[in-house]
Amino acid sequence: MITYSAVILLVIVVLALLFTRWAESYVYRQKQEQLLAAGQALQPVAGLYLTGQLDQAGLESHFNTAARTAGARVYLLSERRGRALLPGWSPAAGPNAAGAKTGAQAKPSGGPGSNAVFGQAIASIWQGQTVLSRKITLPALQSEVVLVGLPVSSAGTVKGVLLLASPLSEMQQLLRQIYLRIWLAALLALLPALALVYLVARRLVAPLKELQRAALRLAAGESPPDLPPGESSELADLAAAFNYMKNRLHRLEKQRNEMIAAISHELRTPLTSLRGFLQAMSDGVIDREQYPRYLQLAHSETMRLIHLVQDLMDLARLQSGNFTLQPAPCPVSQLLEETVAAMQLAAQEKQVDLQLTPLPREIAITCDRERLKQVLLNLLHNAIKFTPPGGWVAVQAGWQPPPGSGGAPEFSACSGSALAHPASANNTGPKVAPPGPGLVISVCDQGPGIPAEDLPFVFEKFYRAEKTARLAGGSGLGLAIAKNLVELHGGCIAIDSQPGRGTAVTVWLPAAETAQPCEPE
Incomplete structure (x- = not known):
């Protein structure tokens, strides 16, 4: 039963781990898709802003709405405006902030691109690529985030970088709730599974225990009753094999006793006759004229004994494999x-x-x-x-x-x-x-x-x-x-x-x- 319980526990734990990994992957994938959809919706708005067709207030209104809807922080890095919009936080330095060369490639200092990995991601976006990162450190927040970065282009030229970031801390809080529900469900599934294993194990072990008791009684020389057939075919076959063995051993024991009785009788009869003949001849009960007749009878009884012993020896040699034919x-x-x-x-x-x-x-x-x-x-x-x-x-x-x-x-x-x-x-x-x-x-x-x-x-x-x-x-x-x-x-x-x-x-x-x-x- 312990083995079955361990197997059930292992299966449930493995399934729970698989579900947690799947849930984590699903949540991150869904968040990335949500941020990507929000970013694609904001790309035209950012393009209007960068080309001067939309003012700062209109841009912030669209960005704030998208940030609340996607649960993310929205950033826009621009060469022309030289600033990044960070709703709810202080603006971060853009690619042409103080200390940067005029007209140089965007390489922000002190802003969101201040670490190497993040800087590589920004560089890829400035080259027209869309970046999706499941786990990256955002210097502006000093925390790890899920990041989606999209280029903002105009007339075939990248004019800015649109970033949407969702802190991992907020997602991990959601994942902890999911993990808690998964492991609670696993625990609730484990309890009835263990109870079922216990009941099934008892039904399986009971016939085996009965077989064990019957085998011990048989080994002690007793004759236990036949075992009833089990509910499963395997247990029924096992019970039938044990019953056959028990009855076979009983038959062999009976034959052994009969063999002893038969051999004793076969030996006793001629030996008794021989003893009687010899005793009678010794006591003078038999006349000397009758000696030849009784000697012939004694010879017959002796040959009978020899044949019996020879049969026993032949059978022993045949069954031991030491008997050799002369074809x-x-x-x-x-x-x-x-x-x-x-x-x-x-x-x-x-x-x-x-x-x-x-x-x-x-x-x-x-x-x-x-x-x-x-x-x-x-x-x-x-x-x-x-x-x-x-x-x-x-x-x-x-x-x-x-x-x-x-x-x-x-x-x-x-x-x-x-x-x-x-x-x-x-x-x-x-x-x-x-x-x-x-x-x-x-x-x-x-x-x-x-x-x-x-x-x-x-x-x-x-x-x-x-x-x-x-x-x-x-x-x-x-x-x-x-x-x-x-x-x-x-x-x-x-x-x-x-x-x-x-x-x-x-x-x-x-x-x-x-x-x-x-x-x-």
């Missing part, structure tokens, strides 16, 4: 067949029909084969896990040609095709549009689907949808790792799902060095 040429058909073959046993145990649509032609890309296989195994594991017995899981792949190339896509996206069997002619639904040329792989299932409100978060680490069994169980790391690995290849991964109608995950890998987001059509 090499890779036949896509072979990679897909190996991946599907590795998951066939799990699909048969779940009574799920796992299908691989053959590629129309062989496609080779440059990728890290093991990491891309890790992505596909993760997607197939989730698809089989959440597809009910008797359902199907379909894997499709193909080449997406460059836009405008005229080539037809070799890939028939099954995004949304969980609405019907992939072999069905009624395979319709929302599609995920590949952003450019490259390899497209899609894994579709007939699982329960994912609610729309959970879709934006399924690729976040440790995220678990609460309203669906889609992400129930597990540590919640698989899709986060898959997303990071695909993006590390310069590709993208997208998911399309509807509750009760299945899910499709589409992976796009570029043909060149590009990285664009997968956008729904």
Whole structure:
């Protein structure tokens, strides 16, 4: 508020100063114009006087009237008459006064031309020029005046000098009154302006203070309520950004707690089993003939722990930027067949029909084969896990040609095709549009689907949808790792799902060095 007040005060002071300068200039200009008009009216009268056509009384009458009207002193310097007329004061010496040479150029001594600047002005007038001076010292008055000097000519010859002078003291008195009114108006304008600034500042600062209090509560570990949108668009944007940050931090904290609970559960379960096996074998509860069976179970639990720790390490390396791929040429058909073959046993145990649509032609890309296989195994594991017995899981792949190339896509996206069997002619639904040329792989299932409100978060680490069994169980790391690995290849991964109608995950890998987001059509 202090800053706003200072700005308003500065603006008003600057405006007041400008108005005072303008008023001063206007008053002086008006006075000069008034004196010039009066002098031009007196020029013919002075000419008559100098040529002997007007007597002294007539001249003084005209000069006195002009002096009263213009508020000025009127002087006439004449070679022939040798005197200057000063209404209301003693006559001043003219150019041919005592001590001057007869017929010499007018150079008054002891009269109005006694100082150098004034003498130069008089000399210019004797040469036929009109002089307007805003500030000059008039020796006859011993004060500064606004001066207008005009030549009085007859038959083309300058016969005299007509001077009209207005003392600055009288004008400054008028200017002081004008200045007083200007600064009084500035003061009267400043008071309501400061009051308005105070009210506006309070309206602006109040939401910021509320934001500050909410930020301090958030920093203290509390969960403040959402801030209401401000009246201005900027404050509304700020409140929305803070609310988003607060809710995001709350979600991350919730995910962190869930992560701790999930990791604790994932670690506790195999460790509890291992402890039970070892304790039972140590106590002799288990017959030696059963040792191989329980050792196999212990091995399985140990591998489960290793996989969990490996997933955590992989995700940490991926997100820290220290993960390095080992790209090499890779036949896509072979990679897909190996991946599907590795998951066939799990699909048969779940009574799920796992299908691989053959590629129309062989496609080779440059990728890290093991990491891309890790992505596909993760997607197939989730698809089989959440597809009910008797359902199907379909894997499709193909080449997406460059836009405008005229080539037809070799890939028939099954995004949304969980609405019907992939072999069905009624395979319709929302599609995920590949952003450019490259390899497209899609894994579709007939699982329960994912609610729309959970879709934006399924690729976040440790995220678990609460309203669906889609992400129930597990540590919640698989899709986060898959997303990071695909993006590390310069590709993208997208998911399309509807509750009760299945899910499709589409992976796009570029043909060149590009990285664009997968956008729904």
